[in-house]
Amino acid sequence: MSNCHASVERAQADSTATRDTLERYAADYPKGPHDQPQSMCPAFGSLRVGLRMRRTATILSGSACCVYGLTFTSHFYGAKRSVGYVPFNSESLVTGKLFEDIRDAVHAQADPDKLDTLVVINLCVPTASGVPLQLLPKVINGVRIIGIDVPGFGVPTHAEAKDVLAGAMLQRARSEAETGPVSAPKGWREQGLDSARTVSLLGELFPADPMVIGGLLAPLGLKTGPVVPTREWRELYAALDCTVAAAIHPFYTASVRELQAAGRPVVGSAPVGAEGTAAWLRAIGEAAEVPSARVEAAIAAFDSAIRGALARAPINAKVTVSGYEGSELLVARLLIESGATVPYVGTACPRTPWSEPDRVWLEARGCEVQYRASLEQDLAAVDRHRPQLAIGTTPLVQACKQRGLPALYFTNLISARPLMGPAGAGSLAQVINGAIANQARFDAMREFFGDTGAGDKAGVWTETPVLHPEFRADTRRQVIKIMKRRQAEQMV
Numbered sequence: 001m002s003n004c005h006a007s008v009e010r011a012q013a014d015s016t017a018t019r020d021t022l023e024r025y026a027a028d029y030p031k032g033p034h035d036q037p038q039s040m041c042p043a044f045g046s047l048r049v050g051l052r053m054r055r056t057a058t059i060l061s062g063s064a065c066c067v068y069g070l071t072f073t074s075h076f077y078g079a080k081r082s083v084g085y086v087p088f089n090s091e092s093l094v095t096g097k098l099f100e101d102i103r104d105a106v107h108a109q110a111d112p113d114k115l116d117t118l119v120v121i122n123l124c125v126p127t128a129s130g131v132p133l134q135l136l137p138k139v140i141n142g143v144r145i146i147g148i149d150v151p152g153f154g155v156p157t158h159a160e161a162k163d164v165l166a167g168a169m170l171q172r173a174r175s176e177a178e179t180g181p182v183s184a185p186k187g188w189r190e191q192g193l194d195s196a197r198t199v200s201l202l203g204e205l206f207p208a209d210p211m212v213i214g215g216l217l218a219p220l221g222l223k224t225g226p227v228v229p230t231r232e233w234r235e236l237y238a239a240l241d242c243t244v245a246a247a248i249h250p251f252y253t254a255s256v257r258e259l260q261a262a263g264r265p266v267v268g269s270a271p272v273g274a275e276g277t278a279a280w281l282r283a284i285g286e287a288a289e290v291p292s293a294r295v296e297a298a299i300a301a302f303d304s305a306i307r308g309a310l311a312r313a314p315i316n317a318k319v320t321v322s323g324y325e326g327s328e329l330l331v332a333r334l335l336i337e338s339g340a341t342v343p344y345v346g347t348a349c350p351r352t353p354w355s356e357p358d359r360v361w362l363e364a365r366g367c368e369v370q371y372r373a374s375l376e377q378d379l380a381a382v383d384r385h386r387p388q389l390a391i392g393t394t395p396l397v398q399a400c401k402q403r404g405l406p407a408l409y410f411t412n413l414i415s416a417r418p419l420m421g422p423a424g425a426g427s428l429a430q431v432i433n434g435a436i437a438n439q440a441r442f443d444a445m446r447e448f449f450g451d452t453g454a455g456d457k458a459g460v461w462t463e464t465p466v467l468h469p470e471f472r473a474d475t476r477r478q479v480i481k482i483m484k485r486r487q488a489e490q491m492v
Contacts, residue, residue: 017132018128041073043123055116061123062124088101107140112141133149167257170240184234188238200242203227209424244266268355277421281302282295307425320390322381330419338428344370347369347371375393382405388439391410414428
């Protein structure tokens, strides 16, 4: 390849490609009240998808501190493989040498004996600088090369970054399937799935949920297909070859687009609780053209079991729900069917057609639904509703516990449980009721410690801190003067 990085045409192509990517992201993942994510780096979502796939390697291109944080987080979440990194400096970035370094790294790593796919992820700086991953070869030595941009200023949450890579992989798999025969996943034919009518599932689900969903679908003559994001490349072909796709997590916009391009109907919501399971089975049955009598018979068979499980594990408390996984509305539905009062549910993910059934159901029961919820909105909801338990993100949980209010981290303690069908009914009661029962312990600790360690007294001290409110007042006056001067300069 010639020294084209110095040409004006190359620079224009780079900027156009970056602009097109960001415009597509703006449409797929509309931003909320903040210009940057409030959760972890969004690129972790794409990195996670690649790390969980067999015969798939990932190379990151970004600032060293960002790459360190992402690799640290990936190992914290149990990834047992290395992440590639292409370093750069100001010179290699602006001259185009970084792209050449990435291209060289891709060629060096594309080993067909070890890999089916090699993913390259641009972080914020390379994306903003227009490093053109689109110019990488599509295939090297039989290894697919997939380059994506996942900047924090273009992808609002790590949950949606999962869709960035999953959608790109589905797009490539669809183009391969359209050009000729493709291979079935391992064990697909042995299980009779090659001739079955299947339902593909969108979302990172608790491992037991797909099996439970399979049990719900069996009376309809349907089987559970692959879960997207998948664990291997061939599952992408099978996911596209489904009868119906179920957007269990409703923010997979790019993935939905690819499934619809393959001619597959997409159904929203999920089989949570008795009412949720019945509504979901009806929607699946209609999309798959299953006779309504057969669908209603299946609903009748499951309904009593689900209602019985809910009755055996009641939750009689007021609970607020928030998080950034995308399944917050489903959890709120299950809590309400378990007997809880849920006045507020906030999700960092956007409003999409696939969560509409849940929004309508929740709002009909007096629950406020806040899409693209910020930490400030979640905290305000806690202050406004004064729940007995708050479910939310790490900073919200921290703030609630400082106030003496029981709180649970959504990701590790709530979404890491079965939610679907009979297995999901009652699954939350033990952890929810257990947390609420800790209120007496919080009260005792607050009474014992008082305001020790709070506000200006936080930290470790050898002597009792002496407060100087006059210093703070003087600083505040100076800040006000600076702000007024800046406002005056802007008016000139």
